[in-house]
Amino acid sequence: MTTRTAYINARLLxxxxxxxxxxxxxxxxxxxxxxxxxxxxxxxxEGVAVVDCGGHCLAPGLVDLRAHVGEPxxxxxxxxxxxxxxxxxxxxxxxxxxxxxxxxxxxxxxLEFIARRAREERLVKIFAYAAVTRETxxxxxxxFGLLAEAGAVGFTDGLHAVADALVMRRxxxxxxxxxxxIFQHPEEPRLASGSMNSGEVATRLGLGGIPxxxxxxxxxxxxxxxxxxxxxxxxxxxxxxxxxxxxRRAKAKGLAVTCDTAPPYFALTEVxxxxxxTFFKLSPPLRGEMDRRAIVAGLADGxxxxxxxxxxxxxxxxxxxxxxxxxxxxxxxxxxxxxxxELAHKGALPLLRALAAVTCIPAGILGLSELGRLRPGGPAxxxxxxxxxxxxxxxxxxxxxxxxxxxxxxxxxxxxLRTVVDGRTVHACA
Amino acid sequence: MDTQDMTAFPHxxxxxxxxxxxxxxxxxxxxxxxxxxxxxxxxxxxAILSGLTVVNLFFENSTRTRTSFELAAKxxxxxxxxxxxxxxxxxxxxxxxxxxxxxxxxHLDVLxxxxxxxxxxxxxxxxxxxxxxNAGDGAHEHPTQALLDALTIRRHKGTLRGxxxxxxxxxxxxxxxxxxxxxxxxxxxxxxxxxPPTLLPGAVDRLGVEVxxxxxxxxxxADIVMMxxxxxxxxxxxxxxxxxxxxxxxxxDYDKLAVARPDALIMHPGPMNRGVEIDSLVADDIHRSVILxxxxxxxxxxxxxLDLLTRGHRGTGA
Numbered sequence: 001m002t003t004r005t006a007y008i009n010a011r012l013l014x015x016x017x018x019x020x021x022x023x024x025x026x027x028x029x030x031x032x033x034x035x036x037x038x039x040x041x042x043x044x045x046e047g048v049a050v051v052d053c054g055g056h057c058l059a060p061g062l063v064d065l066r067a068h069v070g071e072p073x074x075x076x077x078x079x080x081x082x083x084x085x086x087x088x089x090x091x092x093x094x095x096x097x098x099x100x101x102x103x104x105x106x107x108x109x110x111l112e113f114i115a116r117r118a119r120e121e122r123l124v125k126i127f128a129y130a131a132v133t134r135e136t137x138x139x140x141x142x143x144f145g146l147l148a149e150a151g152a153v154g155f156t157d158g159l160h161a162v163a164d165a166l167v168m169r170r171x172x173x174x175x176x177x178x179x180x181x182i183f184q185h186p187e188e189p190r191l192a193s194g195s196m197n198s199g200e201v202a203t204r205l206g207l208g209g210i211p212x213x214x215x216x217x218x219x220x221x222x223x224x225x226x227x228x229x230x231x232x233x234x235x236x237x238x239x240x241x242x243x244x245x246x247x248r249r250a251k252a253k254g255l256a257v258t259c260d261t262a263p264p265y266f267a268l269t270e271v272x273x274x275x276x277x278t279f280f281k282l283s284p285p286l287r288g289e290m291d292r293r294a295i296v297a298g299l300a301d302g303x304x305x306x307x308x309x310x311x312x313x314x315x316x317x318x319x320x321x322x323x324x325x326x327x328x329x330x331x332x333x334x335x336x337x338x339x340x341x342e343l344a345h346k347g348a349l350p351l352l353r354a355l356a357a358v359t360c361i362p363a364g365i366l367g368l369s370e371l372g373r374l375r376p377g378g379p380a381x382x383x384x385x386x387x388x389x390x391x392x393x394x395x396x397x398x399x400x401x402x403x404x405x406x407x408x409x410x411x412x413x414x415x416x417l418r419t420v421v422d423g424r425t426v427h428a429c430a
Numbered sequence: 431m432d433t434q435d436m437t438a439f440p441h442x443x444x445x446x447x448x449x450x451x452x453x454x455x456x457x458x459x460x461x462x463x464x465x466x467x468x469x470x471x472x473x474x475x476x477a478i479l480s481g482l483t484v485v486n487l488f489f490e491n492s493t494r495t496r497t498s499f500e501l502a503a504k505x506x507x508x509x510x511x512x513x514x515x516x517x518x519x520x521x522x523x524x525x526x527x528x529x530x531x532x533x534x535x536x537h538l539d540v541l542x543x544x545x546x547x548x549x550x551x552x553x554x555x556x557x558x559x560x561x562x563x564n565a566g567d568g569a570h571e572h573p574t575q576a577l578l579d580a581l582t583i584r585r586h587k588g589t590l591r592g593x594x595x596x597x598x599x600x601x602x603x604x605x606x607x608x609x610x611x612x613x614x615x616x617x618x619x620x621x622x623x624x625x626p627p628t629l630l631p632g633a634v635d636r637l638g639v640e641v642x643x644x645x646x647x648x649x650x651x652a653d654i655v656m657m658x659x660x661x662x663x664x665x666x667x668x669x670x671x672x673x674x675x676x677x678x679x680x681x682x683d684y685d686k687l688a689v690a691r692p693d694a695l696i697m698h699p700g701p702m703n704r705g706v707e708i709d710s711l712v713a714d715d716i717h718r719s720v721i722l723x724x725x726x727x728x729x730x731x732x733x734x735x736l737d738l739l740t741r742g743h744r745g746t747g748a
Contacts, residue, residue, distance in 0.1 A: 200633040204448065206548035206570030206608055209632050276549030320527055322547030324568065 002029040005423065006044045007384070010053035012036075014060065015356035016373035025058060027380040030422035034376050053384055056417060059355055061093025061124075061381035062337060063372045065260050065308035065362040066183075066236060068329075069095075069126060070401070071117055072110075073102025078313040078401045080114070084123030086333040086400040088427035091383035091416040092309070094125035094363070094371050095333075098158035099136065106131040106142045108150040115151060123426050124419075125381070127153040127366065132171050132182060136160050141171050148178045153366040154234070156183035159283065159312075159328075161218055163189050168222060172231025181232040181258075181365070186218040186243070187284055195324045197270040197285040205276065207323060210285050212240040219243055223250045226257060234365060235259040237310055239284040241294030248303045258365050259303075260357075262310035263332060263339035264406050266295045272406070278319045278326035279404050282310075296348045299357060306362040309336040313402030331400045335393055337385060338412035344387075345413055351387070382420040389415040439738045443555045443562040446571035447612040455616060458734050459581050465730035465737075466581075469505065479508030482539040482740055486512045487529070488565070489545045494700060494725065495565050495575075499542045502732035508539075526550060530557040539743050540736060543567070548605075561739040563732075569603050569631075574735060575699050576609035578728040580617065582720050583654055585727070586695055591618035596648050596690070597639075598624040599658030599680060599707050602631045602669075606699045607658060611637050624648030626680065628669045645679070645686040652690040656697045657682050660707045673706055683709040687718075695720050 008024040012035060023037035026048070044050050064087065070078030078086075087095050097114060099105035105114065111128050118126035130152035134140045136159075144155060155175055162168045162184060171182050191214035196202050198209025219235055223246065226233045238244055238261045250257045270286045280286055298304040312329025319326050340358050344351040363372030370378055395408040419427040438457050441450070468474055484503040486496050496512060503510035515529070526545075533541060538560045543551040548568030555562040566572040583590055595614050601607045601623050614621045615638045622640040623630065635641050642648030649655055665673045682696065696712060696719040704710045713719055 198632040200636040203631040203633055203637060204608070206568050206605060208569075211632070275552055320553075322526070322545065322550040322553055322568075324547045324549075 004028050005049045005051060006040055007051045007053055007058055008040055008044060009055055010058035011055060012374065013057050013352065013355060014374040015352045016360040018352060020352060025374065027423045030380055032374060032376055032378050032380050035374055056384055056386045058382060058384050060359045060372050060374050061383045061419060061421065062091050062358045063363040063368065064092045064095035064333065064336065065306055065365065067095045067097060067309050067311035067333060068313060069097045070313060071101065072113060077315050080117040080126065081121045082399065082401040084121050086398065087124045088419045089399045089416060090334040091337045091385060091419050092124055092333055093381035093419060093421045094127065094368065096153050096366055097126055097128045099129050099131040099156065100158040104131050104135045106134050108146055111147060111150045111152055124421055129154050129156045129183065132157045132162050133167060138162060138164055138167060141167065141174060144175050144178050144180055148180050153368065154181045154183050157185065159185060161185045161187050161189055165221060165225065169225045169229060172225055172233065173229040176229065176231045181234050183234045183236055184222055186215050186222065186235045188214045188218045191217065195281060196273060197287050199288065201270045201273065212242060212287065215240050215243045215284055216246060219246045223255060223257065226255050232256040237262045237265065237284060237308065238295065238304055239265045239287050239291060241291045244294050244298035244303055251303065258305045260306040260308045261295050261304050262308050263335060264330065266292060266299065267339050267342065268406060276323040278321065278323055279330060280406050281323060281326050281328055282330060283328035296343065299343065300349050306365060307340050307357040309333050313400050314404045315402055319404050330404050330406045331398060331402055333400060334398050335405060335407045337416060338414040341387060341414035342412065380420055380423040383416060384418040386415045386417055388413060391415055444573055444735055444739060445552050445555060445562065445564045447573045447576050447609045450616065452616050455580065455613060458577055458731065458738065459584060461734035461737060462581050462730040465733040466727060469730055475505050475507060477507040478737055479503060479506035479740060482743060483509045483511065484540040484542060484736065485533060485538050486510065486542045488514045492544055495544065498728045499565060499732050501729050502736055506733055506736055526554065527557055530554045534558040539740055563735060563739065566605050568605065570605050571609045572605040573609050574732055575606050576613040578724055578731040579610055579656065579697060580613055581727045581731055582697065582724050583695065586720065587653065590614060593619045593653040594622065594651060595619050595654040595656060596622045596624050596652040597656045597658065598645065598648065598682065600629045600660050600664060601625045601634060602629045603661065604658050610656065611639055622648050626670065646689060649686060649690045652694055654695050654697060655682060655687065655690055657708050659699065659701065660703055677706055681707055681709060682712050684712060687712060694718065697721065697724060700725065
């Protein structure tokens, strides 16, 4: 017998349809059976389990465009189990894992490994990107067709830019034949050889600088190639004001271009690095205040489509070192929702627009249009959260195996109460 | 007296010039002046650091700085141990922290650290109980070098205030330049940097300096011409086309020096690349070059720093 669960007394939020109304939602088995303001107006029938949402927000589970899951090869930093628990605690019900593992996910067997491990853990839905080039070495493109058939949600060299213009041209061109998108880390690698944003702070700290131009040059080049090939292109974690402008112009031209950013780029600046705080060492680096504001504006006007967690776990050994030697990246699964909500709380974005950036829009970019929305017949991937509840991020309490968060001790607002994947509760706030 | 002095120098470590006040700097320089005299007198050893241990932990080679610190510690009667570690063998930074923890367990009083990465001494200072002195970290700071430069200038010019100081050469990679920029600004000097654009860090003008790409304008009416060492690897086409070209445009010779004030001092943190950043005739000009005096005063400055930073450890009787 199919289990039925009624989520009553909820504030239903569906960014895909613009729904923001009190009501209820019925889950039957793995699917949403019905939802709306008038559902269960006459009471919940017998035999239906009831979850009283207490007036809190019930929204589609978050779809994370980009995260590292540690396996295979980096299990000391994170495993699919710990990444899944962290994601679930963050209200994420589906994520796309980057291929920068060891070995790199550049063949069908690698994709199948991720899929199998995700099935075994039965936490959140884990999809995987495949590498654009073999071993992400930047020279030979991978078997896009076979990999797409095996479930790759897109192609990216993840942490590395596809630096060779000819390889990028061919990748965009070839991927378009399979209806696939190339996801680029837009950073000219030679210009990006420093360890933080180029400028006064880097000069004071005596650290090698990464100029904004490293991002802009790569974006400009890639967009020319998109024009040349007619390919589909997604720029990951935009961090600069001019980067936003370049994307804006490309979209105005009608190119098949999308982009995202990550919370550090709208919530922090290079000044947060302070005295060599390595947890703030990110790729791309944290930029200046003008860039931060431009990222917020880009999100508000839709130039920046989505917000990804950019979850990149590192153990202590990789971070408790001098800044230049420290690894790039921070964990982000568990802070994605509250930091995204911060944009709404501050009035920078309407609540539904903020939620769209972490639900239906990333799902669409990944070609998973069934996800990230509340729709009868759609999968019951839900997040119940108290949008106004204040809490303080505490690194040591994160579910991720690594605790390298940029937001330790930051007061935030918006607590995940329950995360549901295919009708199963995978996280419930204690 | 000791309590008063500790209040006067309210820092547990010396990690950089940035963060010091003019009063802090004056205090160090005044104390160092006394040590210059001690070093020049026959009874140059005292017992101020008696029973205390100073460890020189050098992850980068530096005979001159290490020797200077060693002499400083020994002249104050302290025990001094030199430890070196090949930077390349310390790939994983945990080794750096492990090293610090290990040394900490041995109850040191002062750890003098040189490291190829900016911020490494700060990282160490958070893991040890003793005082840490930064003896040069990456392209960040080299505070005792700036202090000894300041002492040299002050002894010749009487003050730093109002002087025009031109720092010339590889500003981008130079911790000496950064520490000097901070110190000279704190003390009221006017600072210029003179370098080709490839050897200047981003937004350097925001550090309170005038930026010049030409020695002719950069050195004009300068009271002090401070040359920097150019690492040989910078000359192989990435930053500069050639050594010959660098010397032609940025090497200090009498022609370029002619626009500076006639009594301008010539300084260099050493070791010098003669014929690259400085002409031998200028470097050895006994009337204008104070390069060897810088080395001499370096010991006194380091004695002053060791003295100030260990006052808390020595108790009132020291």
